[in-house]
Amino acid sequence: MTVKETALKGCFTIQPNVFEDKRGYFFESFNQGKFEEHIGIKIDFVQDNESKSQKGVLRGLHFQIPPYAQAKLVRVVQGEVLDVAVDLRKDSPTFGKHQSVLLTAKNKTQFFMPRGFAHGFLVLSDTAIFSYKIDNVYAPDHDTGIIWNDKDLNIDWQFEKEKLILSEKDKNLQSFKNFKSPF
Numbered sequence: 001m002t003v004k005e006t007a008l009k010g011c012f013t014i015q016p017n018v019f020e021d022k023r024g025y026f027f028e029s030f031n032q033g034k035f036e037e038h039i040g041i042k043i044d045f046v047q048d049n050e051s052k053s054q055k056g057v058l059r060g061l062h063f064q065i066p067p068y069a070q071a072k073l074v075r076v077v078q079g080e081v082l083d084v085a086v087d088l089r090k091d092s093p094t095f096g097k098h099q100s101v102l103l104t105a106k107n108k109t110q111f112f113m114p115r116g117f118a119h120g121f122l123v124l125s126d127t128a129i130f131s132y133k134i135d136n137v138y139a140p141d142h143d144t145g146i147i148w149n150d151k152d153l154n155i156d157w158q159f160e161k162e163k164l165i166l167s168e169k170d171k172n173l174q175s176f177k178n179f180k181s182p183f
């Protein structure tokens, strides 16, 4: 596996070794020991999630506040998404900065973000199945987010905004300037 740290400290892209033969392919989608060795921290994923969305769906920017903050290891098993992590760690030199990564079933790239990040993705293919691991359980009372088109975050979602599909919840998330970081 090839693991590269992004410009946001603690966030990594992971490229698994894929073994192809006449039957198809095989790869280890997660290996605890190798993962911890590469990212340099111990991680205990406690929940796997999967969502399927149609083209133009934008889910995010979401995070849970402490004590239910979540680290996430995300990947796409069908289709293509633009995945975005935003640094919410108030003492980080990249506070408010984001990293975008193209995740596809074809490239099999995975993206890890530690606790203290907002996360969202936009579906670029007709449909996409998104699969991810989190290291803290879902806590709806601690689940919140920042609006996808926040001017200060200035994320280029590379998609016509008129064609975006968002949940009512996501349409009404707070702005970054009103956000007080608990991280």
Ligand SMILES: Cc1cn([C@H]2C[C@H](O)[C@@H](COP(=O)(O)OP(=O)(O)O[C@H]3O[C@H](C)C(=O)[C@H](O)[C@H]3O)O2)c(=O)[nH]c1=O
Binding pocket: 049, 051, 059, 060, 062, 063, 119, 120, 121, 137, 138, 167
């Ligand atoms: C996240 C979650 C949701 N749910 C239930 C709650 C709702 O009834 C339903 C849909 O939830 P929501 O609209 O929050 O799902 P997403 O918009 O995909 O939220 C996720 O999308 C972004 C990209 C993330 O990074 C987070 O993991 C998460 O916030 O699933 C659960 O039962 N458990 C869970 O862990």
